[in-house]
Amino acid sequence: MEGSKSSVQNSGIKLKIYKILNRKQMSTPTTTTLEQEHLAHHEHVHDHDDHEESFVSKYVFSMDHKVISRQFLITAVVMAVVAMVMSVIFRLQLAWPGEKFGFINAMLGDKWGKDGILDPNMYLALVTIHGTIMVFFVLTGGLSGTFSNLLIPYQIGARDMASGFLNMLSYWFFFVSSVIMLSSLFIEDGPASGGWTIYPPLSALPEAMPGSKLGMTLWLVSMAIFIISSLLGSLNYIITVINMRTKGMKMTRMPLTIWAFLITAILGVLSFPVLFSAALLLIFDRSFNTSSICLTFILEAVRLTMWVEVLFCSNTCSGS
């Protein structure tokens, strides 16, 4: 503090230059930071001039692994809260079947929570979406996206991920798939409700249950986009770990966490393409009249018999 007066005078002119060169620097530096800048002035100005980023490129479409990991974290936490509220609703029903809860009615309205009793279809839908969000959006996307992105560059001594752009795409595909998954909660027939494993033919036949209509289509689209996101992320993690370790960081010296991330990513790359093709085949079967998962003639027979059911059997719920 004592030498600050002279240093302020000294750097007065340079401060002006600094301000001209660095127009976007909004706050005036305090005396202590001024001293630091005084020492490494030229470098600093150049550095800032090259890397000055707008809000959008710094926090929204960022290619910085730290920001992306935070984006993953926040999105996954939001999804986890949604999934937790769902589990509260269906576990209330499970613990006190037939009991009337104002909370259920407040959350689901008269269509699915009439008099505060959960509708059986909505029960299955909540279980399904809760499972989907927990398994994919929290445990796969949230944990791997957050911690792999944050820790891989830090712990292997890399400057950033191998491809910042792919990393950014990975997050935004994840975001889009989250939005589509959440949007499926607000459609007329309700979200997908065949259990998070989405076994066909229950998921392939729109007639099988209300949750196999538009909700299932949205689920499949969301999941296809999610898998793209996960693959982009996994490939990035693998390349970074293999290619971008700092000097002396041999594979055998890597921390256990990095080994765990690497194996997770490899397993993801091995398993998700299979899921992707399955989701794609189901989308084609449901929306474009192909018959890869259910043979068409069987579908026709099932449609026929369900129709027969509705006509002749009163104890079935499939038609109502």
Add this chain to the structure above:
Amino acid sequence: MNLLVLLAIILLIVAGHQLLKVIELSRGLKKTKEWQISDADNNLMGKAMLWFMVVFFAFFFWQVNRWMDRSLPPAASEHGVKVDLLWDANIYLITFVFLVTNFFLFWFAYKYRGNSKAKAEFIAHNNKLELLWTVVPAIALAFVIIFGLKYWNEIMAPSNEENKIIVELYAKQFDWTARYPGKDNVLGETDYRQINGSNPVGMDTSDVKGKDDILVRNEFHIPVGTEIELRMRSRDVIHSAYLPHFRAQMNCVPGMITYFKFKPTKTTAEMRKDPYVIKMMAGINAQRAKENKEPVEFDYLLLCNKICGASHYNMQMNVIVESLADFKLWRAQKAASKTVASN
């Protein structure tokens, strides 16, 4: 009411925020940074860890004791005893590992609590330790997998019993139909194209072997001490035939026939006299009395165990296990009533 709950939650959040602010401000006054933690605080936290462990373990044992009588009664089939053995072995192993690892978790948190005088020791590598935590779980897992595979192969081996009873379980949204072969002991062929209101399971009408088949709904009977071969079909979506008391389960997949064989060892009447079952049913009936419902007796159940639609939860069928003589009588009655109906 909802509004009150919402208000309470908002107030809680505000209170928490204010509390944090007070801590921040007091820290400013005391001129300490948030990472400067006194040894007294460290000691307190270390001891709190131990107390947490005690409460946690006490809660665990209380839970196990409290819900013990809600598990399934002892297995009522021959292979079910093996399944239970495997289950018990796994549960004891897991409980042991759970107790040991959690004890160390809290004990180390206490033992190595922060201390301003202690110096950290840097360990780069320890072969012995790594070998220990790799080999021990590997042996434990190998034990679990080898025994699991052995029992699985025994349970799923094709049935080669001469006098087995064949029962077909036909699943559809949302009920079960059981089909017995008639005198010829052969089930008739089926054809999905012939499914209609009067032919619900799609019997092939051109196949004479199916003429004497017996269809039953709501409950089906099986004899004790005889091997039962279940053949499962589904009309619409994947269902799963689940017989919890026999420790039996198999998916019913549309377009294919799946098999499961088992040998019941206790009749329904015997099961109703089992002390565990009596206690279990007393608990259930006490709860039903509270809800002004009729008391129920124990029955073996066939349930659907794969989400199949809105009424999946209610897709079930009673199973009656009786002596072979009683079973034959029941089957003869069913066959007779069928001929009467068709005449």
